[in-house]
Amino acid sequence: MTLATDSPWDERSRVEAAQQGDLTAFNELILYYQNRAYNLAYQLLRDPASADDATQEAFISAYRALGQFRGGSFRAWLLRIVVNACYDELRRRKRRPTISWDDFQDLDEEANPHLADGGELPEEKLQRAELQKMLENVLDCLPEDQRMVIFLVDRMGLSYNEAAETLRIRLGTVKSRLARARAKMRDLLQEQELLPDRYRLKNSV
Secondary structure, three states: OOOOOOOOOOHHHHHHHHHOOOHHHHHHHHHHHHHHHHHHHHHHHOOHHHHHHHHHHHHHHHHHOHHHOOOOOHHHHHHHHHHHHHHHHHHHHOOOOOOOOOOOOOOOOOOOHHHOOOOOOHHHHHHHHHHHHHHHHHHHOOOHHHHHHHHHHHHOOOOHHHHHHHHOOOHHHHHHHHHHHHHHHHHHHHOOOOOOHHHOOOOOO
């Protein structure tokens, strides 16, 4: 069975077709998720070339393991493979992974140039760059497990259940790590005098 790329998105049918050997269906799944997979890899590896290699390795591994997918969130299943590929690379490098943050709106443009916004004014670009550096410094203060959870949930939009499946932790652990990470980030950002008012996180009453 071959699925047209302009048909309404039906992930389940594509997964089933791919499991039956339909390469077109598998390629459509990869095209749909490749940006998210790459950006997750880049957040872990912080190197475009390494992120690209890890993403490709993850896609190959996913194709080989399609028969092991038993339903649920295909996105979480695929991103878990990406995480594993990144950790394999990090173990080879024998260094600890670090995750940076950007402006809560756009993923890194240099790492993924086709996502760049050409309409940004110079002042806005400078302010965003300053904010990005500030947020990276803040995230460096968070434990790695909290950084991963806040990236998956707040940045990539995964549900709590999908984040738990991706990281292979309990749902309650996702919620507690996310709450601690958000609170710590809020406290640290409020201490930054240069943080623009529109980015300041107000304490709820």
